[in-house]
Amino acid sequence: MNAAQKAGRRLWMISLILVGLGTVMIYSSSSVLASVRFADSSFYLERQLARLAMGLVVLVCLAHVPLERWGQWARWLLVVGVACLVAVLFLGEGKTQRWIPMPVAISGASFQPSEFVKLVMVLYLADVLARKEAELGDFKNGLLPRLVVIGLVLGLIILQPNLGTALAIGIISLVMLWVSGARISHLLWTGLAGLPVVAISLLISPYQRQRLVTFFSGNGNDPLGAGYQVSQSLLGIGSGGLFGVGIGNSMQKQQFLPEPHTDFVFAFIGEELGLVGTLIVVALFVAFAINGLRIAREAPTYHGFLVATGITAMISVYAVLNIGVVTGVLPTTGLPLPFISYGGSSLVWNLGGVGILLGVARAGRQQVGATWKAPKASQKPRTTEGPVVWRRTLRSV
DSSP, X not given: OOHHHHHHHHHHHHHHHHHHHHHHHHHHXXXXXXXXXXXXXXXXXXXXXXXXXXXXXXXXXXXXXXXXXXXXXXXXHHHHHHHHHHHHHHHOXXXXXXXXXXXXXXXXXXXXXXXXXXXXXXXXXXHHHHHTGGGTXXXXXXIHHHHHHHHHHHHHHHTTTOHHHHHXXXXXXXXXXXXXXXXXXXXXXXXXXXXXXXXXXXXXXXXXXXXXXXXXXXXXXXXXXTTHHHHHHHHHHHHXXXXXXXXXOOSTTTTTSSSTTTTTHHHHHHHHHHHHHHHHHHHHHHHHHHHHHHHHHTOSSHHHHHHHHHHHHHXXXXXXXXXXXXXXXXXXXXXOOTTTSSOHHHHHHHHHHXXXXXXXXXXXXXXXXXXXXXXXXXXXXXXXXXXXXXXXXXXXX
16 A cells, blocks of 8 residues: 555545534534524434535545546636636525525525635646646746636635635635745735735625724624624633533533534534544644645646645635634634535535545556656756745655
């Protein structure tokens, strides 16, 4: 059993553990709310189990797609993703128009295009950055066309409005650009150029602006108003102590913390499983990242390396941002905790990403001897210092 095979198996087991924990915590945190709303304490659990089944089917199917197919399909998937983002602006439901209602045959279900697009962006960038590898040091011909596409996608997401998801996908995209050899100075200027867009989004969206103002003024300064959700989250985590109050014994689920099974489910892990439980979850995400990078290191091609790195970054960025929000370190973003938070689109496409990662690991072990190897750090980099530093880091994983 080679390194790719071992990393793939560990990553598969880590994903199953996170999904299993998420299923338990969704039921525990939502049972009271579901009883009040639907007179059925298992309402949210049953829906999540149905989505989990769908996600596992997607995972298995995508795991068997040959790696080179993702390069061939990437641009078409991007077209589909952009079309969905445009469609949600006209057909979207909910206060923020983020979901497209599904046909009557699957009544009650909805599709969130931005969750699909985050995975599509990884596949698109992996394909185009592998093909344009030698040009990325040139801003006009190499980097700018990629930034235009990224800007189009992020702009459509901001229009929903969904600034949190746009920022997360933006961070993932910048990570992939840096890993592939874009100059750090170019990326810094790109980040600065995006600040006015963020400012405009905050100005035209009162609830986003309120979240930021509440964060910088201190969530505890308005515990019954704008800072209520984060204050209750911290109260739940703090009351859990070292080992927690036990599964099912949370006080926060008694309708103190709004929508407890979605973005703030990590707070319930802290309350019911304590500090030990939260550290185990963090350790699992760290282990996921390490094994994802090991798969990237053993990828048979540079394209496979970028696919694996991008998907690993996708899961890791969302986990860091969600945990940062729940613990009060970051402003509220509305991002789910991968594999654990309630939500069909997030779960299905995160599992789809795991399937593609497993496919990269599978391709790596099928082509032993032909595995792509990053050049030694002492060799001259293609464009800038970024890739050499990154590849030196990969060697130590």
